[in-house]
Amino acid sequence: MENKKKSTIKDIAAVLGLTPSAVSKALNDHPRISEKTKIAVKEAAIQLDYQPNYLSSALRKGKSNLVGVIIPRVNSHFFSSVVENIEKVLNLNGYNIIMTQSNELYAKECQEIDTLLKIQVDGIIASMANETTDLEYYKKIKSKGTELVLFDRGEEELNVDYVGIDDYKSSHLVVDHLVSQNCKRIAHIAGFKHIRIYKERIRGYKDALEKSGLAAPENWIIESNLRLEDGRRIMQQLLDSPERPDAVYVAGDIAALGALQVLLENNIKVPEEMALIGFSDEPFTSLTQPSISTVNQHSDQIGKLTAEAFLERINNPKKKMINRIILEPELIIRQSSNRNLK
Amino acid sequence: MENKKKSTIKDIAAVLGLTPSAVSKALNDHPRISEKTKIAVKEAAIQLDYQPNYLSSALRKGKSNLVGVIIPRVNSHFFSSVVENIEKVLNLNGYNIIMTQSNELYAKECQEIDTLLKIQVDGIIASMANETTDLEYYKKIKSKGTELVLFDRGEEELNVDYVGIDDYKSSHLVVDHLVSQNCKRIAHIAGFKHIRIYKERIRGYKDALEKSGLAAPENWIIESNLRLEDGRRIMQQLLDSPERPDAVYVAGDIAALGALQVLLENNIKVPEEMALIGFSDEPFTSLTQPSISTVNQHSDQIGKLTAEAFLERINNPKKKMINRIILEPELIIRQSSNRNLK
DNA sequence: TATATTTGTTCAATCGATTGAACAAAAATA
DNA sequence: TATTTTTGTTCAATCGATTGAACAAATATA
Numbered sequence: 001m002e003n004k005k006k007s008t009i010k011d012i013a014a015v016l017g018l019t020p021s022a023v024s025k026a027l028n029d030h031p032r033i034s035e036k037t038k039i040a041v042k043e044a045a046i047q048l049d050y051q052p053n054y055l056s057s058a059l060r061k062g063k064s065n066l067v068g069v070i071i072p073r074v075n076s077h078f079f080s081s082v083v084e085n086i087e088k089v090l091n092l093n094g095y096n097i098i099m100t101q102s103n104e105l106y107a108k109e110c111q112e113i114d115t116l117l118k119i120q121v122d123g124i125i126a127s128m129a130n131e132t133t134d135l136e137y138y139k140k141i142k143s144k145g146t147e148l149v150l151f152d153r154g155e156e157e158l159n160v161d162y163v164g165i166d167d168y169k170s171s172h173l174v175v176d177h178l179v180s181q182n183c184k185r186i187a188h189i190a191g192f193k194h195i196r197i198y199k200e201r202i203r204g205y206k207d208a209l210e211k212s213g214l215a216a217p218e219n220w221i222i223e224s225n226l227r228l229e230d231g232r233r234i235m236q237q238l239l240d241s242p243e244r245p246d247a248v249y250v251a252g253d254i255a256a257l258g259a260l261q262v263l264l265e266n267n268i269k270v271p272e273e274m275a276l277i278g279f280s281d282e283p284f285t286s287l288t289q290p291s292i293s294t295v296n297q298h299s300d301q302i303g304k305l306t307a308e309a310f311l312e313r314i315n316n317p318k319k320k321m322i323n324r325i326i327l328e329p330e331l332i333i334r335q336s337s338n339r340n341l342k
Numbered sequence: 343m344e345n346k347k348k349s350t351i352k353d354i355a356a357v358l359g360l361t362p363s364a365v366s367k368a369l370n371d372h373p374r375i376s377e378k379t380k381i382a383v384k385e386a387a388i389q390l391d392y393q394p395n396y397l398s399s400a401l402r403k404g405k406s407n408l409v410g411v412i413i414p415r416v417n418s419h420f421f422s423s424v425v426e427n428i429e430k431v432l433n434l435n436g437y438n439i440i441m442t443q444s445n446e447l448y449a450k451e452c453q454e455i456d457t458l459l460k461i462q463v464d465g466i467i468a469s470m471a472n473e474t475t476d477l478e479y480y481k482k483i484k485s486k487g488t489e490l491v492l493f494d495r496g497e498e499e500l501n502v503d504y505v506g507i508d509d510y511k512s513s514h515l516v517v518d519h520l521v522s523q524n525c526k527r528i529a530h531i532a533g534f535k536h537i538r539i540y541k542e543r544i545r546g547y548k549d550a551l552e553k554s555g556l557a558a559p560e561n562w563i564i565e566s567n568l569r570l571e572d573g574r575r576i577m578q579q580l581l582d583s584p585e586r587p588d589a590v591y592v593a594g595d596i597a598a599l600g601a602l603q604v605l606l607e608n609n610i611k612v613p614e615e616m617a618l619i620g621f622s623d624e625p626f627t628s629l630t631q632p633s634i635s636t637v638n639q640h641s642d643q644i645g646k647l648t649a650e651a652f653l654e655r656i657n658n659p660k661k662k663m664i665n666r667i668i669l670e671p672e673l674i675i676r677q678s679s680n681r682n683l684k
Numbered sequence: 685t686a687t688a689t690t691t692g693t694t695c696a697a698t699c700g701a702t703t704g705a706a707c708a709a710a711a712a713t714a
Numbered sequence: 715t716a717t718t719t720t721t722g723t724t725c726a727a728t729c730g731a732t733t734g735a736a737c738a739a740a741t742a743t744a
Contacts, residue, residue: 056730398700
């Protein structure tokens with residue numbers, strides 16, 4: 001029952017009266033091996049349920065065909081969808097992925113990088129943790145000769161291929177829409193400025209307000225980790241402030257959900273008294289009452305393009321040109337910001 | 343800048359005028375190597391930024407110290423929390439994990455198993471996809487000499503270590519509570535009977551009803567995939583049925599959310615006209631309005647115990663005794679079923 | 685027929701680390 | 715001093731697959 005002996009090319013060679021090297025070449029379709037031998041070898045391989053030993057071939061070839069993917073957390077539609085699409089593309093090209101999560105912690109991220117380097121992945125695809133400001137560890141990846149591609153949360157300073165959306169423009173879409181709904185006092189529950197994407201969203205928010213001739217007092221931009229409790233806390237804070245806003249643009253859906261809870265608990269009419277817009281199009285945004293307007297980041301496209309950027313990079317390691325692919329964001333207008341609908 | 347040459351024990355040996363084998367033994371604290379040499383070697387290793395080549399040592403030792411974890415989907419608090427805890431315990435014991443998801447698809451699950459076996463993980467920890475009925479692939483894992491431990495979704499037939507909760511008892515907790523709230527007509531939106539845990543929940547539901555002298559007509563047990571849309575569809579169906587239930591026990595939180603949406607859309611008072619209870623304690627259940635009662639599966643404990651069961655197994659591969667660890671479920675009573683509170 | 689070319693396979697080294705056996709030097713015992 | 719024991723290191727094989735070079739046989743060319 002327990003057929004524990006894994007067969008090797010040696011076994012195949014013994015069965016056919018060949019040498020292991022002939023078998024290896026036959027399996028790899030070497031031009032100097034006769035068709036007849038190739039067929040016989042492949043047949044025998046199936047008979048013996050032969051599985052190539054990944055470790056030995058990776059060791060010999062210096063290539064593991066493994067790609068590490070580091071994301072802040074798996075429990076998010078955006079990230080899990082990106083990973084799913086990365087995997088789809090890479091699998092088709094003979095790569096397998098190893099998915100790890102940093103839990104938004106810098107220390108965990110470093111540990112994951114070390115693990116992946118130890119396992120000798122051919123490359124790493126990552127989206128950086130909120131906490132990360134020190135880029136040393138990412139530089140280490142490159143210095144070891146391992147390829148690196150970033151998506152969504154990436155820093156230009158690293159000078160690697162990157163796929164993301166136009167965060168600056170996203171804020172324009174959001175603010176312009178809120179203005180069209182007659183909102184005059186628009187606050188922004190933001191992510192931390194040290195992260196490029198959040199910095200861009202803040203910049204876009206400010207510029208869009210200015211364009212519309214509206215004020216953006218500094219105390220209406222509140223940075224946080226964008227967790228549920230952050231959204232709750234900050235929304236409460238905004239409600240308690242002397243000049244209460246009439247719209248809030250939240251840089252993340254989960255924090256937007258927290259904000260919505262507080263609004264409902266305080267019997268504030270959404271969107272009439274306070275319009276609300278989130279970011280990322282997490283599935284639950286369409287399920288709340290009222291449903292939450294948000295920005296679609298095209299996670300499937302990001303995943304696909306990231307994987308393709310990676311493949312291009314690994315197939316041309318010496319290529320100097322860096323790919324920066326920026327997708328168009330899409331505003332999804334739902335009940336929480338649509339004053340005409342209700 | 344790009345220091346691409348990875349150093350090997352050969353390099354260390356060259357620096358110190360030793361042989362590679364002496365270096366290897368020094369690094370592994372072999373008793374026959376002098377203290378002086380060990381210190382010198384370890385120092386040189388740090389100087390040269392030596393990282394052991396995982397591939398070669400795994401090949402030689404026939405052990406990768408890698409563990410594959412297969413879960414139905416990462417985008418679920420329960421599963422991601424279990425994995426997080428598995429990882430925590432295994433990391434402390436020198437193992438790294440590779441997390442993969444089956445997306446509830448049998449074909450994907452088989453593919454993931456093949457990948458993990460190819461990478462030569464030392465073992466696989468899994469929770470089976472909804473679709474899976476054929477256990478051949480899981481038997482293949484064992485037959486290759488790779489350890490296997492299951493959690494939550496597992497089949498006894500496979501005869502491997504298992505960690506889960508007492509699903510039969512969970513249903514008793516749920517039904518008893520609903521009965522205490524004066525519910526008389528309790529329906530069950532169930533998972534598929536071919537999966538053990540859902541079968542147990544159905545069995546518990548029936549027995550608990552019988553115990554309380556209540557009827558359980560067969561058409562009040564409706565099996566499904568427990569996705570959001572399944573919950574919606576089935577709840578609508580129940581509302582349209584001639585004898586409408588006054589309570590619904592849903593075997594999964596996401597389907598419970600769908601059911602709640604339909605109830606609210608139909609202006610049905612929850613819990614007064616219809617009580618609702620879900621399963622798994624996904625975070626969103628505490629965020630809905632009304633919040634959803636549910637069953638806590640102790641994902642942290644499951645993760646920890648699963649990892650420990652795995653370690654015990656891999657350290658005693660010939661041990662015949664199978665571990666079956668069954669945790670106590672905990673009912674979390676929230677607004678959706680608590681008629682006294684409101 | 686002699687020589688050059690093509691074809692099919694084997695040989696042997698290699699990837700980097702590990703490990704039991706072998707060996708020489710140092711230390712302990714007789 | 716001779717012998718045994720201990721200590722520290724080297725030797726050589728191994729894990730399984732890969733690959734350029736070598737080689738013999740078959741085929742083509744002169």
